[in-house]
Amino acid sequence: MITTDLTPGSPCWLDLGAPDVPAAAAFYGAVLGWAYEPMSDGGGEGQETEGEGGVFRKDGKIVGGLGRLTEEGARSAWMIYYRVTDADATTQAVERAGGTVRVAPRDLGDWGRMAQYSDPLGGQFAVWQPGKDQGFELVDEPGSLSWTELYTTDVAAAKEFYGGVLGWQFGDMPLPGGGGTYTLITPAGLPEERMQGGLMELSADDLALANGRPYWHPVFAVTDCDAAVAGxxxxxxxxxxxxxDAEGVGRLAVCLDPSNADFVVLAPAQS
Known part of the structure; x- marks a missing residue:
């Protein structure tokens, strides 16, 4: 489970790059019950930049961010950030392991230090070295992040890379009906009940959303999967x-928002 006890290697933030910020805010508000809070541009009271970005809140607690997609040729997508103690050391580890630095480590005021990368096969992710901002405030509850997942063409290579860079532990489980193997992710040194995500091997043809490259996506908990899909x-x-229905997991659906950013909605199985 993902918690707000944000240990190194665990998800601590996510944000969406969207071509139309107000439209994305309205969509996720309707689907997940999020309230959107535009950031201030520093110009004084009431000077908000609704078209540039802000944060999403659920029941008053921050669950993620939203910003305008500015990278030329990039697709709209969720970016997942993992907590690290030293973003510069992580950057060096990424480069040694064959990854690519997309955004070099940089300070965001006194809030923290961030960097963004691609793994050796092209899967994009980010890290956050906290300052006074630790990350999101609500997880593993309806309307918040409950799991992270990488679709990749090579799980073995992904395990080697992310295990070396973020220290993750892995465990494999068979998929029902002989559908292959699903790899579970747990932060270093934590027990299995702190599993936070998974790796799923697919062919490049099944990754058309990212032109055959691997990609991460978030899984959001909901109380009613069918109602969320209708939304x-x-x-x-x-x-x-x-x-x-996925036995032992719950009822889920893989969805795209109006700009084709992918995410999963999951109504967890009742224990």
Whole structure:
């Protein structure tokens, strides 16, 4: 489970790069019940930059961020950040392991220090070295992040890379019906109940959303998967898979927002 006890290697933040910030805010507000809070541009009271970005809140607690997509040729997507104690050391580890630095480590005021990377096969992710901002305030509850997942063409290579860079522990489990193997991720030194995500091996043809490259996506907990899917399709999004039941996991669907940013909604199985 993901918690707000944000240990090194655990997800601590996520944000969405969207071509239309107000439209994205309205979509996720309708689907996940999020309230959008535009950032201030520093120009004084009431000077807000709604078209540039801000934060999402659920029940008053911050669950993620939203910003305008500015990278030329990039697709709209969620970026997942993992906590590290030293972003510069992590950057060196990424480079030694064959990854690419997309955004070099930089300070965001006294809030913290961030960097963004691509793994050797092209999967994009980010890290956060906290200052006074530790990360999101609500997880593993309806309307918040409950899991992270990488679709990749080479799970063995992903395990080697992320294990070396972020210190993750891995455990494999068979998928039902002989559908292959799913690899579970746990932060270094933590027990299995702190599993935070998974790796799923797919062919390049199945990764058309990112032109055959691996990609990470978030899984958001919901109370009713079918109602969430109705919200997705009723507000201009679409569904890639589901809703369907996964034994021991819950009822889930793989969705796209109106700008084709992918995410999963999951109503967890009742224990």
């Amino acid at each position: 997705v399709t009723g507000n201009g999004g679409s569904v890639q898979m589901g809703p369907e």
